[in-house]
Amino acid sequence: MIRFEEVSVTYEGAAEPTVQGVDFEVPEGELVLLVGPSGVGKSTVLGAVSGLVPHFTGGTLRGRVTVAGRDTRTHKPRELADVVGTVGQDPLAHFVTDTVEDELAYGMESLGLAPEVMRRRVEETLDLLGLADLRDRPIATLSGGQRQRVAIGSVLTPHPRVLVLDEPTSALDPAAAEEVLAVLQRLVHDLGTTVLLAEHRLERVIQYADRVVLLPAPGAAPLFGDPAEVMAVSPVYPPVVDLGRLAGWTPLPLTVRDARRRAADLRKRLTHPAAGGRAAGAARVGAAAAPRERGQATPPPPGTSVPVPSPRRRLFRRTAAATPDPTAPPQIAEVRALAVCRARITALRHVDLTVAPGETVALMGRNGAGKSTLLGSLVGLVEPTAGIVRVGGAVPHRTPPRDLVRRVGLVPQEPRDLLYADTVAAECTAADRDAGAEPGTCRALVSELLPGITDDTHPRDLSEGQRLALALAVVLAARPPLLLLDEPTRGLDYAAKARLVTVLRALATEGHAIVLATHDVELAAEIAHRVVLLAEGEVIADGPTAEIVVSSPSFAPQVTKILAPQQWLTVTEVREALG
Amino acid sequence: MSSGGSRRDPAGECPAAGPWGRVAQFPAPLGSCSSVGRKAAPAPRKRGRATPAPGRHQHRAPLHPGAWWLWSLGLGTAATRTTNPLLLALLIAAAGYVVATHRSAAPWARSYAAFVKLAAAVLLIRLAFTVVLGSPIPGTHTLLTLPEVPLPHWAQGIRLGGEVTAEALLFSGYNGLKLAALLICVGAAGALASPARLLKSLPGALYEAGVAVVVALTFAPHLIADVQRLRAARRLRGRPDRGVRGLLQVGLPVLEGALERSVALAAAMDARGYGRTADVPARVRRTTTALTLGGLLGVCAGTYGLLTAEGGTYGLPVMCAGVAAALAGLRLGGRRTPRTRYRPEPWGAHAWLVAGSGAAVAALLALASVRDPGALNPGVVPLTAPALPLWPAAAVLLALLPAFVVPKAPKEPS
Numbered sequence: 002m003i004r005f006e007e008v009s010v011t012y013e014g015a016a017e018p019t020v021q022g023v024d025f026e027v028p029e030g031e032l033v034l035l036v037g038p039s040g041v042g043k044s045t046v047l048g049a050v051s052g053l054v055p056h057f058t059g060g061t062l063r064g065r066v067t068v069a070g071r072d073t074r075t076h077k078p079r080e081l082a083d084v085v086g087t088v089g090q091d092p093l094a095h096f097v098t099d100t101v102e103d104e105l106a107y108g109m110e111s112l113g114l115a116p117e118v119m120r121r122r123v124e125e126t127l128d129l130l131g132l133a134d135l136r137d138r139p140i141a142t143l144s145g146g147q148r149q150r151v152a153i154g155s156v157l158t159p160h161p162r163v164l165v166l167d168e169p170t171s172a173l174d175p176a177a178a179e180e181v182l183a184v185l186q187r188l189v190h191d192l193g194t195t196v197l198l199a200e201h202r203l204e205r206v207i208q209y210a211d212r213v214v215l216l217p218a219p220g221a222a223p224l225f226g227d228p229a230e231v232m233a234v235s236p237v238y239p240p241v242v243d244l245g246r247l248a249g250w251t252p253l254p255l256t257v258r259d260a261r262r263r264a265a266d267l268r269k270r271l272t273h274p275a276a277g278g279r280a281a282g283a284a285r286v287g288a289a290a291a292p293r294e295r296g297q298a299t300p301p302p303p304g305t306s307v308p309v310p311s312p313r314r315r316l317f318r319r320t321a322a323a324t325p326d327p328t329a330p331p332q333i334a335e336v337r338a339l340a341v342c343r344a345r346i347t348a349l350r351h352v353d354l355t356v357a358p359g360e361t362v363a364l365m366g367r368n369g370a371g372k373s374t375l376l377g378s379l380v381g382l383v384e385p386t387a388g389i390v391r392v393g394g395a396v397p398h399r400t401p402p403r404d405l406v407r408r409v410g411l412v413p414q415e416p417r418d419l420l421y422a423d424t425v426a427a428e429c430t431a432a433d434r435d436a437g438a439e440p441g442t443c444r445a446l447v448s449e450l451l452p453g454i455t456d457d458t459h460p461r462d463l464s465e466g467q468r469l470a471l472a473l474a475v476v477l478a479a480r481p482p483l484l485l486l487d488e489p490t491r492g493l494d495y496a497a498k499a500r501l502v503t504v505l506r507a508l509a510t511e512g513h514a515i516v517l518a519t520h521d522v523e524l525a526a527e528i529a530h531r532v533v534l535l536a537e538g539e540v541i542a543d544g545p546t547a548e549i550v551v552s553s554p555s556f557a558p559q560v561t562k563i564l565a566p567q568q569w570l571t572v573t574e575v576r577e578a579l580g
Numbered sequence: 581m582s583s584g585g586s587r588r589d590p591a592g593e594c595p596a597a598g599p600w601g602r603v604a605q606f607p608a609p610l611g612s613c614s615s616v617g618r619k620a621a622p623a624p625r626k627r628g629r630a631t632p633a634p635g636r637h638q639h640r641a642p643l644h645p646g647a648w649w650l651w652s653l654g655l656g657t658a659a660t661r662t663t664n665p666l667l668l669a670l671l672i673a674a675a676g677y678v679v680a681t682h683r684s685a686a687p688w689a690r691s692y693a694a695f696v697k698l699a700a701a702v703l704l705i706r707l708a709f710t711v712v713l714g715s716p717i718p719g720t721h722t723l724l725t726l727p728e729v730p731l732p733h734w735a736q737g738i739r740l741g742g743e744v745t746a747e748a749l750l751f752s753g754y755n756g757l758k759l760a761a762l763l764i765c766v767g768a769a770g771a772l773a774s775p776a777r778l779l780k781s782l783p784g785a786l787y788e789a790g791v792a793v794v795v796a797l798t799f800a801p802h803l804i805a806d807v808q809r810l811r812a813a814r815r816l817r818g819r820p821d822r823g824v825r826g827l828l829q830v831g832l833p834v835l836e837g838a839l840e841r842s843v844a845l846a847a848a849m850d851a852r853g854y855g856r857t858a859d860v861p862a863r864v865r866r867t868t869t870a871l872t873l874g875g876l877l878g879v880c881a882g883t884y885g886l887l888t889a890e891g892g893t894y895g896l897p898v899m900c901a902g903v904a905a906a907l908a909g910l911r912l913g914g915r916r917t918p919r920t921r922y923r924p925e926p927w928g929a930h931a932w933l934v935a936g937s938g939a940a941v942a943a944l945l946a947l948a949s950v951r952d953p954g955a956l957n958p959g960v961v962p963l964t965a966p967a968l969p970l971w972p973a974a975a976v977l978l979a980l981l982p983a984f985v986v987p988k989a990p991k992e993p994s
Contacts, residue, residue, distance in 0.1 A: 051851050058847075082853030094844035097791065097852070099688070099776055106922030111853030113918030120923065139686040156852065382812050406818030418813035421833060435818040479818065 002163055002195040003027040003050055008064035010045050010054060019045050022222030023064070025214060029162070030193040032185065032209055034200065034228070036237055037216035038494045039464045043167075043199040044090075046216070046223075050165050050197060051087040052078040069162055083112050086156025087165045090492075092148040101143075101151050102127075102136045108159045122158045130154045130184055145368035146177025153184065164188065166198040170205050171491050174367045174520045175555045178205050185209065201494055204239035204523060204559055207232070208256040229253045237495045240523055240559040243572040247579070260563045268564055271578055331394075333358055333483045333514040334379055334409070339388035341374050341538075348374040349538040351388070356514045358482065361505065363529035363546070364518040365556060370535040372518035373414065376485045379516070380411040392483055406436055410481035414488045416472035417460070426456035428475060436479030446474035450504055466497030473504070484508060486517040490524050502527050526550060526558040526570040546570065643986055645773030646781055647931035652769035654938025655979055658945040659761035662956040663754040666968045667945075667976055668761045674979040675761075675768045681983050688774045695767020699760035706756030711744050715752060719745025721963060751960045780921060784914030788855060795845065799838060806834045858918040865916070871909030878902020930986050937981035944975035 009021035020042035027033045035043050048054035052073040055062045066073045069084045086108075089095055098104045105126055109119045127133045130150045135143065140151065149169060156164065164185075170178035186209050188194040200206045207213075213231040215224040224231055229252040232242045241260050245253040248267050254260035336354040340347070349371045356362055364372045377383035378390050381397030390397055393408035400408070413419065422428040429443035436442070447454060450470040454463075460471060469489060476484065486505075490498050498521075505528050509515055519525055525532055525546060532549040534542040534556070542549055547568050550556045560569050569575050652675070659671055683689040711726070726741035775794065782790045810830035814820070849855075882899025948969070949956045955969035 053847050053851060057850060078847075078850045079853050079856045082851060082856065085851070087848070087851045089844060089848060091844065094841050095848040097795070097845070097849055097854075099686070099774060103922070108852045110919050110922050111856055113856075113858070113920050116920060116922065116924075119920065123922070139688075141687050159853070380816065382815060402815045402818045402820060406816070411816050413813060413816065418810055418833075419816060421829060432817070475817070 002029040002069060003197060004065075004067045005046075005049070006065040006067075008049060008062065008066055010042070010049065010060055010062050012058070012060040015060075017220055019060075019219070020216065020223075021220055023049075025223065025225040027195055027197060027212070029195050030189060031211040032189045032196045032198070033212045033214060034198060034203075034206055034210035035214045035216070036200070036203060036231075036235060038218070038237055038496060039201075039466060039492070041216040041219050041221075043216060046214075047087075047165050047167050047197065047199055049073065050163065051085045052076060052081045053087070079111075082108065082161075083159055084161055085163045085165060086159065086161035088149075088152045088156055088167065088169060090167045090171070092152035095152050095155070096140050099139050099141070100136075101132060101138050101140060104140060104151055104155045105132075105158050108155060112159050114159070119158075122160070126154045126158050129157070129187070131180070144177075146173050146180060149173060149177070149181055150184065153181065157188070162195060164194055164196045164198075166196070168200055168492070169198060170200060170202060172368075172488075172520075174365075175205075175522060177368060178202075178520075179555075182206060182209055201237075201492065202239075202521070203237065204241065207239055207242075228255055240572050241563065244560055244563060244575065247572060247576055257559055257562045260559075264563050267575075268567060271564065271567060271569070271575065332356060333393060334516070335389070335391045336375070336379070337389045339375075339378060339390060340386045341371075341378060341383055342386045343374070343383075347538055348383075349378070352535075352538070352540055354533060354540065354543075356483065356516055358514050359509055359512050360531060361509050361515040361517070361529050362531045362533055363525035364516060364533050364535060365520070365522075365525060366535035366541075368520075371538040372535055373487055374538075375535070376411060376487055376516065376518055379483070379485060380409050381405055382411075403435075403437075406476075406479040406481060408481055409483040409485065410476035410479060411485040412469065412472050412476055412487065412489065414491065416469045419472045419475055420460040420468070423459060424456060425454055425458045425460065425471065428460060428471065429478075432475040432478040438478045438480070443474055443478035446477050447471060450474055450500075464497075465492040466494070466500070469493065469497075469501070470504075477508075482512070483514045483516070486515070486519075488519060489517060490519065490521045498524065522550060522556050522558045523571070525556075526561070527573070532556075643773075643934060644781075644925040644927045644931040645777040646925075647927070647934040648773040648982075649769045649778060650935035651938030651979075651982060652765045652772070654935075654940070654942040655768075656762050656765040657942035658976065658979075659758055659765060661942075661945040661949040662972070663758055664956050664958055664966050664969070664972075665754055665757055666966055667956065667972060668754075668757045670973060670976045671941075671979065672761050672764050674976060675765055677980060678983045679768045679771050682986060682988060683771045686774065689771045692767045692771035695763055695770070699763040699767075702763065703753070703756040703760045706752050706759070707749065710748050710752040712740065714739040714742050714744075715748035717745070717748045717751045718961060719747030719963075721746040723749065747960045747963055750963070754958075754960070777925070780924060783910055784917045784919055785910050787917065787919055791849075791854070795842075799842070802841065803834060803838050806837050810834055856918060857916050860915050864912060868909050868912045868916075871905050871912060873909075875902050875904070875906025875909055878905055933985050934982045937978050941975055941979045944978070945972055948972040948975065 004026045005023045008023040009018040011018040023046060035046060037043055045054055048058060049062060049066050050068055050073075052068075054060065056073075056077050062074070068081060071081060071084065073081065096104055097107050102123060105123045106119055109122065114122075127136055130153065132147070132150060132154060135147060135151075140148065143151065149172070153164075153166070153169070166185075169181055169185075173181065182205065185196055185198070189196055189211075198206070207228055210228050212225065213228045213235075215231045215235050217224065217236060224234070232238050232253050232255065233246075233251075235242075238246075241255065241257060242253050244267075245260060245263075248263070250260075250263050254263060332355045334354070334356040336352055339349055339352040339354075341349040352371075352375060354362075354375070364375060366372055374383055378385055379392055379397060381400060381402075384398045392405075395405070395408055397405060397409065420428055422431055425447065426444070429447060430440070432438075432443040433440050444456075447470070450473060451467055454467065454471075460468060463471060473486075489501060493501065502524070505515055505517075509528070515528075517524075517529070529546045531544065532542070532546045533540055534549060534553075547570060550558060550570070551561055551565070551568055557565075558570055560571055560575065564575070569578075655671060655675055659668060662668065679692055683692065722743050723746050725743050728742040729740035731738060731740060779787070779790045779794055807827070807830060810833055811827070814830065878898055879902035882895055882897075882902050885895025885898055887895075945956070948971070952969060952972075955967065956972060958964065958966035
């Protein structure tokens with residue numbers, strides 16, 4: 002269906018080809034996953050299928066790409082529109098019309114299908130993607146998962162035989178991601194659609210893949226094969242594969258179910274050297290619990306980590322507030338009975354949260370549950386409608402920005418928003434000046450986080466992970482005791498994520514309190530001491546990571562699922578326990 | 581291109597043609613599946629309209645957007661015919677009432693509030709100018725006297741400060757209100773039917789240009805959102821987020837972001853078949869060009885003829901022929917675009933009523949302004965209270981017709 006013959010792509014001004022030696026064929030009706038670290042040219046390969054590379058992006062494509070028998074050299078993207086459907090990384094950049102139904106029809110209108118056919122297919126697609134209730138809704142009012150489904154639906158209606166998706170689940174919460182993937186699987190199974198998708202979060206998608214194309218390094222020839230075989234040599238792999246490699250299972254399990262079947266032995270090994278294993282696990286849990294014990298005012302007594310009805314919770318909070326524990330150390334951040342209404346929509350209602358020094362808190366919940374709003378109110382971007390927010394004793398939205406940066410720093414979802422300058426060096430100088438820090442502070446941080454970045458690099462030329470690190474350094478230049486991160490792992494590969502985890506752990510040990518809003522359960526399991534679950538603007542659970550994620554099927558990391566009922570969160574823990 | 585072209589033929593689009601033929605026989609669809617949609621799906625229904633599911637989903641667009649635009653244009657025209665504040669207030673109230681009852685919960689419906697604010701600003705600015713710069717209206721009722729700034733002789737005829745009379749204020753107030761009413765009418769049209777919906781009624785040959793215009797129009801709201809986001813980000817850097825300097829510094833990143841988004845959108849549109857052309861015979865292509873060019877030339881010549889004294893005889897016929905030729909060219913040009921329209925908005929009895937009520941208001945007020953100019957343009961010298969002329973007021977009330985005859989849009993969940 003899709004055929005790459007000795008393809009190499011060189012963009013204008015680039016000395017080396019971005020990808021070369023790409024030579025594989027995707028058979029009809031298969032779901033093929035394109036994996037590899039950041040910056041190896043995954044998007045370029047995807048673009049070559051729809052003809053956007055090189056017709057739209059420029060550059061030189063050598064070799065030949067054929068889709069359903071059409072050569073992309075002679076067919077422009079618009080002439081491939083009836084066989085290839087493409088959904089890019091940002092669904093918002095994809096929409097042409099304003100309402101869901103019109104958006105679904107747009108592609109068919111361009112192709113000139115008969116009105117009756119269009120009508121029928123719109124209805125079918127609305128049902129197929131579970132969008133029937135949203136048909137009249139303006140796209141601007143949809144949540145992330147809904148937008149992604151509309152974007153997929155909008156390219157499905159012309160009935161393309163090939164679907165190309167670039168990171169379809171990166172911005173989605175675990176439940177929405179599963180929804181989208183279930184749709185893709187149905188397309189493959191029931192309709193024989195060929196799907197080619199690139200994704201960083203392999204733990205979500207690897208189980209659905211029929212084949213995997215691995216781009217191991219920039220400019221290296223891709224590897225094409227069976228998922229388990231490719232995963233055995235891949236530099237990027239999900240936790241289940243990591244655990245499989247650790248335990249020496251062959252062939253490697255790709256799903257939690259396969260891994261569970263083989264894990265009996267491993268579970269025994271983990272319980273048997275009870276002293277070593279449990280102690281290591283306990284040590285970690287102990288470390289996680291320690292800051293919480295110090296900050297005793299932190300609400301949840303052991304029983305409250307499960308969903309609490311809010312009236313009782315309110316009562317509890319009242320009494321707690323009325324009798325402050327004199328021995329409690331000062332909290333870095335305190336949020337009491339916070340409510341935020343924006344544009345007649347209640348984003349947060351009656352939220353209580355306290356953060357102690359050295360503590361790492363993960364905010365989790367659906368897209369649109371109010372995570373970003375809560376972070377925004379902690380940093381003074383959002384004015385509370387009711388309730389109290391205090392960060393380091395100051396009220397964030399009334400504190401001048403210059404003072405506030407020394408109390409709290411936020412790395413926004415799009416780190417690029419923080420960067421204005423033309424070079425890394427200028428960015429660092431500006432950051433030192435803004436923060437009133439010693440000249441060179443920020444540059445030292447950058448060197449620590451991003452070894453090998455030269456002063457004259459333009460921030461735009463950095464990869465996603467490098468840009469995040471630069472933004473982090475800029476924020477850290479003011480040494481804020483409270484650090485907030487909004488979706489830090491979006492678009493990061495496993496290596497960049499591991500580096501981020503190391504950095505954040507070191508910061509927490511130094512006494513920084515960290516609050517991160519994330520959909521990435523593996524990241525939360527890796528570094529968070531405490532997890533706070535939000536739903537519809539309310540806190541529905543607040544407690545130690547182990548307790549919260551283990552009890553929830555959608556928020557449990559893979560290792561937990563595999564080794565249940567034992568409570569392990571990450572492969573690192575297991576590795577340490579095994580010695 | 582060959583298989584792309586074959587899709588034009590509706591008959592070639594039989595349900596069993598592609599790998600997608602069996603869509604309708606799916607196992608239970610995901611999530612909120614509706615049995616209704618599935619039942620309706622297999623059989624193409626009469627006249628391409630689904631039977632609405634009982635109590636589940638009403639027809640989405642109750643009225644042709646063009647009807648709303650004609651209605652509000654009629655109201656706007658009526659507003660230009662009068663300066664009677666009572667009639668204008670009645671007109672604004674009527675438009676406001678219809679908007680309040682019939683606008684949707686969509687984001688673009690909120691633009692009405694922006695237009696109302698703009699109208700108020702226009703009125704206030706008009707009054708402020710009168711106060712500061714004076715007015716040629718001779719008045720005897722002095723309300724207050726501002727200190728007059730002596731101006732050099734080359735600025736003769738311009739006055740700064742001085743006497744402010746009740747007559748002058750009233751006169752500019754009337755005129756300002758007229759402008760405000762006009763703006764509110766445009767705002768009402770935007771709130772009742774988004775301009776993007778009007779696009780669907782454009783002829784095929786113009787559609788793609790129309791899409792480009794609408795996409796360009798949505799650029800502005802995105803730009804504003806970007807500015808807000810980046811100014812917030814400045815706060816995160818510890819810089820003040822207000823003031824002109826703050827705005828200037830985010831300028832470049834905002835433009836960069838907007839440009840990147842536009843490029844991404846263009847790529848997405850290209851990949852979705854925007855700008856596909858059908859193969860048409862060279863003869864048709866040449867005829868189209870000849871008709872369009874000839875038509876435009878005819879329009880130019882006709883206009884010239886109409887405007888000059890000696891061309892009175894041939895002006896009108898040449899103009900008409902030119903317009904006809906241009907329209908024929910446009911229609912023939914539509915053959916080059918294979919686009920079809922999804923659920924074109926029907927122009928039904930309600931649409932006639934709505935557009936008709938707007939036109940009636942405009943016509944009746946135009947008539948009244950000829951028959952009874954005194955009542956529609958109350959004098960300010962000498963100072964008198966404006967009276968409400970009875971039958972023009974009744975005519976304005978016709979504008980309320982849509983509020984009662986048009987079925988309300990189903991309430992959308994927010």
